[in-house]
Amino acid sequence: MDANVCMTESMSAEHGSVLPCCNLILVGPRGQVGSAFRRVLRRQRQAIATHAGVELRLIAAFDRHGMVEVAAGIDTMDIASLMGPRCRGDTDKVFERLAAMDEAPCLAIDCTASEEIADAYEAWLSMGIGIVTANKRANARDLAYYCKLQDLARARRVPYRYETTVGAAIPLLGPLRDMRMRGERVTAIRGVLSGSLSYLFNRLHDGVPFSKAVGEARALGYTEPDPMEDLRAIDLSRKLLVLAREAGFMIEASDLQVDTLCGIEGTIDGDLVDALRPEDELWARRVTDACSRGERLVVMAEVNESGARVALRNIEASSPFAAIRPGQNLILIETDIQGVIPIVVSGPGAGVDVTAAGVLSDVVTAALHRIVRFAH
Numbered sequence: 225m226d227a228n229v230c231m232t233e234s235m236s237a238e239h240g241s242v243l244p245c246c247n248l249i250l251v252g253p254r255g256q257v258g259s260a261f262r263r264v265l266r267r268q269r270q271a272i273a274t275h276a277g278v279e280l281r282l283i284a285a286f287d288r289h290g291m292v293e294v295a296a297g298i299d300t301m302d303i304a305s306l307m308g309p310r311c312r313g314d315t316d317k318v319f320e321r322l323a324a325m326d327e328a329p330c331l332a333i334d335c336t337a338s339e340e341i342a343d344a345y346e347a348w349l350s351m352g353i354g355i356v357t358a359n360k361r362a363n364a365r366d367l368a369y370y371c372k373l374q375d376l377a378r379a380r381r382v383p384y385r386y387e388t389t390v391g392a393a394i395p396l397l398g399p400l401r402d403m404r405m406r407g408e409r410v411t412a413i414r415g416v417l418s419g420s421l422s423y424l425f426n427r428l429h430d431g432v433p434f435s436k437a438v439g440e441a442r443a444l445g446y447t448e449p450d451p452m453e454d455l456r457a458i459d460l461s462r463k464l465l466v467l468a469r470e471a472g473f474m475i476e477a478s479d480l481q482v483d484t485l486c487g488i489e490g491t492i493d494g495d496l497v498d499a500l501r502p503e504d505e506l507w508a509r510r511v512t513d514a515c516s517r518g519e520r521l522v523v524m525a526e527v528n529e530s531g532a533r534v535a536l537r538n539i540e541a542s543s544p545f546a547a548i549r550p551g552q553n554l555i556l557i558e559t560d561i562q563g564v565i566p567i568v569v570s571g572p573g574a575g576v577d578v579t580a581a582g583v584l585s586d587v588v589t590a591a592l593h594r595i596v597r598f599a600h
């Protein structure tokens with residue numbers, strides 16, 4: 225057997241039968257989330273075969289600088305050494321080949337923050353290729369595009385899953401979808417939705433300067449690839465848009481009122497922490513003022529029937545939002561039948577390992593869906 229080929233047949237043999245297989249193509253395999261996904265896939269593949277009865281086989285991966293394709297399966301941890309150069313049109317041909325395969329269904333996994341990859345979703349779904357994504361870009365575009373992808377996935381009966389785009393691995397979008405499907409109306413959602421910002425604000429209240437706290441959040445893998453997207457609340461606005469739409473508030477980005485957290489405009493050349501140092505004094509003063517009134521600062525995302533906003537708020541120290549830990553998310557959901565006592569969802573809202581675990585959950589669910597459909 226080729227050294228690069230996974231032991232898929234022997235794994236299946238342990239179960240006494242050949243398991244149904246789902247082929248995976250990973251986009252962004254060398255990034256933070258993509259690398260963590262490869263690690264967790266390798267670690268859990270056997271457990272998934274045992275508990276879900278499906279064999280997940282990574283057969284292709286690419287980023288902007290290279291690609292690899294091995295029809296029999298790639299050893300997930302060998303990808304960096306296996307990736308060869310990528311030429312124009314190569315990846316389109318891979319998708320055409322995968323869509324034409326009639327022995328197993330196929331899923332594309334997007335672990336990038338790329339608009340270009342989000343552009344491809346329509347074509348992939350149209351080809352019958354399911355999508356699992358950690359990338360918010362597609363669902364945060366205009367409402368017409370969001371609805372188009374939903375309609376396309378439904379019409380082609382292919383999975384389109386993006387649970388980790390809001391709240392990382394916390395089950396949030398799925399339960400909201402379930403509520404809508406049973407006819408329950410979500411009336412309001414509010415909460416701390418950004419793990420990177422909850423980390424940042426905890427550190428500010430620990431007395432750490434703003435610029436240093438941003439550097440720490442980036443080093444821990446909590447921020448977006450471009451941390452300015454966190455500081456300008458662009459990433460949080462995308463999350464609120466996706467969350468609101470999943471809850472049934474069919475809003476556009478232009479409907480959001482957004483407080484930015486950083487006065488610096490344009491792109492930052494050079495060291496980010498150095499560039500942010502001029503903001504340290506303002507943030508130290510804000511934190512001191514809040515503490516002097518017994519309050520804490522949080523960035524709250526809210527949507528209800530009167531609008532949607534991302535706002536810097538001073539909250540009382542007795543509020544549950546004041547007790548959230550670095551990286552934690554806390555979200556309150558009210559519906560037409562669950563309003564007096566809201567539903568509370570909480571957990572780690574950022575981090576590459578939890579995100580990769582959430583992506584893997586979506587992959588298993590999508591693979592099972594694909595296999596059932598594929599068999600009929």
Ligand SMILES: NC(=O)c1ccc[n+]([C@@H]2O[C@H](COP(=O)([O-])OP(=O)(O)OC[C@H]3O[C@@H](n4cnc5c(N)ncnc54)[C@H](OP(=O)(O)O)[C@@H]3O)[C@@H](O)[C@H]2O)c1
Nearest residue numbers: 252254255256257287288335336337338358359449574575
């Ligand atoms: N970190 C978290 O806690 C968290 C939580 C939830 C969701 N997410 C989401 O996960 C995604 C990935 O985040 P990350 O931190 O892993 O980013 P990252 O480390 O920058 O990795 C992104 C990868 O995508 C590749 N890529 C970029 N543009 C591409 C393109 N056009 N075609 C193919 N590959 C491309 C990059 O490789 P090349 O530059 O070589 O192309 C890179 O390896 C983001 O959308 C983020 O919002 C992250």
